[in-house]
Amino acid sequence: MARRAAxxxxxVTAALLPGGTAVAAGTPGGYGFAPGARPVEGAAxxxxxxxxxxxxxxxxxLPRHDTVYYRVGLDAGSTAYVSVTAVPGAGDExxxxxxxxxxxxDADGGSCSLNTVIFGAARSARPLTAQVVREVRDRGKRCQAxxxxxxxxxxxxxxxxxxxxxxxxxxxxxxxxxARAGPTGAPEDWDSATPAPPTGAPGRLRGADGFAGATLVGxxxxxxxxxxxxxxxxxxxxxxxxxxxxxxxxxxxTGGSGYTDGALRLALYTPVRGEVHGAARGxxxxxxxxxxxxxxxxxxxxRHSADSRVSGMRFAGDYYLVVHLSAKVADGFGDGPFGLTxxxxxxxxxxxxxxxxxxxxxxxxxxxxxxxxxVAAATGGGGDGGGAAxxxxxxxxxxxxxxxxxxxALLLGLGVWTAVARRGAGAAAQPRNRAQKPTx
Numbered sequence: 496m497a498r499r500a501a502x503x504x505x506x507v508t509a510a511l512l513p514g515g516t517a518v519a520a521g522t523p524g525g526y527g528f529a530p531g532a533r534p535v536e537g538a539a540x541x542x543x544x545x546x547x548x549x550x551x552x553x554x555x556x557l558p559r560h561d562t563v564y565y566r567v568g569l570d571a572g573s574t575a576y577v578s579v580t581a582v583p584g585a586g587d588e589x590x591x592x593x594x595x596x597x598x599x600x601d602a603d604g605g606s607c608s609l610n611t612v613i614f615g616a617a618r619s620a621r622p623l624t625a626q627v628v629r630e631v632r633d634r635g636k637r638c639q640a641x642x643x644x645x646x647x648x649x650x651x652x653x654x655x656x657x658x659x660x661x662x663x664x665x666x667x668x669x670x671x672x673x674a675r676a677g678p679t680g681a682p683e684d685w686d687s688a689t690p691a692p693p694t695g696a697p698g699r700l701r702g703a704d705g706f707a708g709a710t711l712v713g714x715x716x717x718x719x720x721x722x723x724x725x726x727x728x729x730x731x732x733x734x735x736x737x738x739x740x741x742x743x744x745x746x747x748x749t750g751g752s753g754y755t756d757g758a759l760r761l762a763l764y765t766p767v768r769g770e771v772h773g774a775a776r777g778x779x780x781x782x783x784x785x786x787x788x789x790x791x792x793x794x795x796x797x798r799h800s801a802d803s804r805v806s807g808m809r810f811a812g813d814y815y816l817v818v819h820l821s822a823k824v825a826d827g828f829g830d831g832p833f834g835l836t837x838x839x840x841x842x843x844x845x846x847x848x849x850x851x852x853x854x855x856x857x858x859x860x861x862x863x864x865x866x867x868x869x870v871a872a873a874t875g876g877g878g879d880g881g882g883a884a885x886x887x888x889x890x891x892x893x894x895x896x897x898x899x900x901x902x903x904a905l906l907l908g909l910g911v912w913t914a915v916a917r918r919g920a921g922a923a924a925q926p927r928n929r930a931q932k933p934t935x
Contacts, residue, residue: 537563702727753827
């Protein structure tokens with residue numbers, strides 16, 4: 496019976512993961528594009544721009560010196576989130592100031608949103624994700640009307656950038672307005688102290704190589720491996736009223752010498768791929784840890800804050816943890832792999848959401864995947880999760896896996912299950928202090 500269950504788990508995993516790959520996390524510098532992403536060619540100007548539809552995922556490319564245009568049709572009642580992930584070629588040499596710039600403009604050329612991300616001090620070619628937002632506001636004056644909007648994508652330093660075209664993954668998501676009026680100011684009372692990382696025996700998992708196939712992970716301690724130049728993707732279910740925290744430990748090298756600035760990077764992204772917070776640390780061959788800053792509980796009113804760490808926590812859903820190890824680590828310490836320990840907490844009490852007056856696109860993007868602590872424990876660890884919510888076993892039947900020591904196949908199978916899982920009871924809320932005011 497155990498053998499049949501284990502075989503079924505492996506078959507489900509292999510069939511549903513992008514590309515049919517059950518365990519491969521991708522090669523250094525690689526990226527796992529969404530299966531079924533529609534190809535679209537960027538235009539040289541607005542008149543020829545091809546359309547991107549709400550809820551859609553697309554593949555395109557970005558030449559070195561060009562600015563490419565896309566067209567997005569928006570209504571007057573939904574906030575829109577357009578995200579672009581640029582993937583340099585494997586082995587590309589990049590500068591610290593090189594990167595990706597995206598902008599959203601209305602039909603008259605007025606600027607709605609602009610965002611720039613760069614490779615930074617690590618100078619490591621990695622997938623870069625930038626998001627622009629068309630925010631619907633009660634007293635908004637610009638970019639509020641229904642109609643045609645234009646997305647532009649370009650490199651920040653084309654003169655210093657690698658010659659080859661970068662592959663692009665583009666997504667368009669829309670969020671309906673709330674069904675009932677809520678606060679018009681960001682919450683100020685929340686615990687701004689950095690949470691303690693969870694402890695305990697680690698479970699094992701394998702990070703994915705892109706947003707679309709991100710590995711589902713719950714609260715606890717998890718072991719993985721990473722190679723220089725590799726980027727790993729995980730997703731953490733976060734319900735209304737709850738907040739995530741994560742840190743990453745990179746093991747020390749067994750030999751070699753040197754120092755790589757900004758070598759280990761950890762970032763948190765929203766369910767629609769907007770960066771909430773990112774942090775990086777250098778690596779000298781010794782054990783290195785990088786952690787996220789404290790974040791507020793997910794609440795619709797957070798969007799009114801000027802602090803991106805607060806405004807990013809504006810909805811429930813599966814948030815993404817993205818880990819990157821600089822390719823330059825290999826120069827001093829070899830190609831690895833290096834051991835990685837991911838520590839995840841999710842604190843707070845589940846609260847009612849705002850109730851949306853309409854349907855999000857893609858549908859279900861602000862729903863929360865089921866995470867079952869009992870299933871996690873069966874995979875060989877997880878530690879003290881810091882208040883893991885109880886999964887509803889009635890909503891999703893757990894695969895009974897026997898004889899798989901690491902539990903990798905089961906965790907990957909869970910990673911493709913997305914469902915609404917409103918928990919009936921959450922952990923007790925942490926003591927709250929007055930948060931520091933964001934600085935200008």
